[in-house]
Amino acid sequence: MVFVFLLVLLFDVVGCLDNGVALTPPMGWMQWERFRCNIDCKNDPENCISEKLVMDIADRMERDGYQDVGYTYISLDDCWMSEERDSDGSLQPDKDRFPHGIKYLADYVHSKGLKLGIYLDMGLKTCKGYPGSKFYIQRDVQSLQEWGVDMLKVDCCSGGSDLIKGYEVMGFFLNQTGRPIVFSCSYPACIGNQFSDYMGVAKLCNSWRNAIDITDSWDRVYQVMQFYVLNTHNFARYSGPGHWNDPDELIVGDYSLSDGEERSQFGMWAMFAAPLFMSVDLRNIKPSSRNLLLNKRVIAINQDPLGIQAQIMWQHAWTDQGMVSGWARPLVKKGSYAIAILNGSSYGMPAPINATLQDFGLTNQDGYNITDAFDGLSLGPHKLTQPILLKLPAHDTFLGTVVPL
């Protein structure tokens, strides 16, 4: 106990995670939203959490172009473990579903130039009841190092009052590995609305969940966006190279979203400088969703090296069915911005948009060229006060890059 306390003190002095990774938001695939805790390989061998699923996804990421546009990490979530630690206290994967072990899986993923992510929990148990890392932090980080893991999501179900200290100890041991492991922390989301120490989490973690869990529903996606509208404790300010707010996985290509809603989630996640983790069956994804996920113009906005998260610039009602909002984020290219207009209203008739670049806080007197990031088409040069004329259907988003003339 004294030892751990000293380590925490030492980490406080050393300061922060020092791994040089996630200088732009990490991109990849994550198991949870789409595949959940499906451990029934007997009846559902294609979809259960297993080495086969990870290897299938790795093959798709390589073959179908995802890796080429930046998706790199393949991350297991809850339910990969055996229910018991082994005799020396180490975590072990479920032997039937991961017969060759995690190192084998990491080697396979690495052979394609991809990286492997894994999930732990800071409490006594994971959210689904598998062994937690409390009292085993050093041992578990050692396992990750031995296996060659590249990203770690640490959850916080059943975490106690010393939750954040546990993450600090974890950060200390991750630093000790010398291995660049992306450290994704869930404790802001577990603590909920009263969480305010964004400065602290940005020092300790490469990304952190702060909003509610995503599900396969537009309502939930929009609820997360509303959290970003509120921007409680000005959390947007703490996003930047090496440390990102994480609004949870992308559900593009799953069952529930319309084309416009998919554009909205992907486009707004790009504006939020969010980690882009697809949670979708890449073996069966429809072409339109795949093309969206591969859209290089949108990804370039997300991956802009300045790493400044978008802020809401204006918002007004469109009928009594909801709000239309305008967002902007500066881009690295001098004087350039990305702008988004999100129609959160459910009114059937498309919302007539006539916002001006001035409404987005832009100031270049000569005006700007606007390009639609989804289809690459130019909207032409616009003076500062010239309306951007659009008709935006319910739940759809306009996303544009804006370059000074």
Ligand code: GLA
């Ligand atoms: C929590 C997390 C999710 C997922 C599950 C796993 O709900 O927020 O992202 O990791 O646990 O059980």
